[in-house]
Amino acid sequence: MIETKVGVIVIAGRPNVGKSTLVNRIIGETVSIVTPKAQTTRQSIRGVLTEPRGQLIFIDTPGMHRAKVGGINETMIDAVKLALEDPDAVVYMVDPASEAKHEEPVREVLVKVSSPLVICVNKSDLRPAPLWTSEWAQQITEERGHYRKTTPLLSLSAEKGQGVQDLLAALFEYAKPGPLLYGDQDQWTDQTVRQLTAELIRKQLMLCLGDEIPYSTAVEVDEFKEAEKPVQIHCTIYCERDSQKGMIIGAGGKKIKEIGAAARPEIEKLVGEKVFLGLRVKVAPEWTRNATQLKRFGYKKRGKS
Numbered sequence: 001m002i003e004t005k006v007g008v009i010v011i012a013g014r015p016n017v018g019k020s021t022l023v024n025r026i027i028g029e030t031v032s033i034v035t036p037k038a039q040t041t042r043q044s045i046r047g048v049l050t051e052p053r054g055q056l057i058f059i060d061t062p063g064m065h066r067a068k069v070g071g072i073n074e075t076m077i078d079a080v081k082l083a084l085e086d087p088d089a090v091v092y093m094v095d096p097a098s099e100a101k102h103e104e105p106v107r108e109v110l111v112k113v114s115s116p117l118v119i120c121v122n123k124s125d126l127r128p129a130p131l132w133t134s135e136w137a138q139q140i141t142e143e144r145g146h147y148r149k150t151t152p153l154l155s156l157s158a159e160k161g162q163g164v165q166d167l168l169a170a171l172f173e174y175a176k177p178g179p180l181l182y183g184d185q186d187q188w189t190d191q192t193v194r195q196l197t198a199e200l201i202r203k204q205l206m207l208c209l210g211d212e213i214p215y216s217t218a219v220e221v222d223e224f225k226e227a228e229k230p231v232q233i234h235c236t237i238y239c240e241r242d243s244q245k246g247m248i249i250g251a252g253g254k255k256i257k258e259i260g261a262a263a264r265p266e267i268e269k270l271v272g273e274k275v276f277l278g279l280r281v282k283v284a285p286e287w288t289r290n291a292t293q294l295k296r297f298g299y300k301k302r303g304k305s
């Protein structure tokens with residue numbers, strides 16, 4: 001009998017470096033939404049890769065940044081901290097346009113994690129890993145010493161796939177022999193279809209609205225009737241102010257139609273059927289700063305498993 005290996009792998013790094021793109025590329029599904037805007041991912045999200053070598057459970061995390069106390073950004077940073085507690089390996093992903101000084105707040109945290117660390121420079125299709133990264137990765141390796149394993153510098157393109165097989169090989173080295181954690185081979189995420197649906201709508205809010213409103217929005221699925229044809233899905237988009245509500249709906253409802261039209265095909269792909277998508281907009285004043293409201297929308301410290 002071939003012994004399978006299992007590993008929990010955290011993907012960490014600054015916002016917008018391509019963490020979610022990597023998880024989606026490896027799993028081959030939209031586990032985690034991707035947009036060109038920073039701080040797209042708000043929670044730890046699991047993607048499960050099952051293959052003959054065994055199983056890797058990837059935890060995509062929010063981008064690490066300095067967050068104000070008490071708001072949604074703090075819940076995002078909490079999610080990263082919790083994920084980093086005891087995985088089998090951590091992938092530290094760096095953008096090739098970054099600089100050592102920008103990495104400092106992240107380096108400071110990741111150099112200390114006891115799990116093995118794999119340092120990757122992503123977006124190799126855009127530009128090669130900059131010169132500073134090799135010495136910098138070497139320094140991290142030395143600082144971590146012999147007891148904390150470090151794999152310095154893999155070059156990667158999460159978008160095009162370059163280097164992904166090498167990364168998987170490195171990660172399976174750090175995985176441990178054992179039975180699969182997820183027995184159902186078809187389970188590729190820990191999220192429910194409702195949660196995935198809400199995220200696909202949030203993706204369109206990120207893409208279709210300006211630079212600020214997306215960060216004030218949350219999506220709740222009110223109804224999901226799979227037995228009906230087409231599948232009936234009704235969701236509420238929450239924002240913080242009346243003025244934002246107006247912008248999300250748009251003149252004559254144009255904007256909300258655009259958002260729904262863009263989200264629906266992706267939801268149909270997920271559900272595997274035609275979907276009727278009803279969207280409405282409500283104001284939940286200051287929800288990004290209110291602990292009860294944050295919890296209501298699912299932004300809280302989550303258990304590790």
Ligand SMILES: Nc1nc2c(ncn2[C@@H]2O[C@H](COP(=O)(O)OP(=O)(O)OP(=O)(O)O)[C@@H](O)[C@H]2O)c(=O)[nH]1
Nearest residue numbers: 015016017018019020021036039040041063158159
């Ligand atoms: N050219 C190129 N673009 C990439 C690559 N990986 C990610 N991107 C782009 O970088 C942007 C951010 O990607 P995400 O996967 O959302 O980044 P993230 O690190 O998850 O970002 P946050 O969730 O905000 O922390 C998107 O526009 C991606 O298409 C890559 O390998 N090459």
Ligand SMILES: [Mg+2]
Nearest residue numbers: 019020040041
């Ligand atoms: Mg992300």
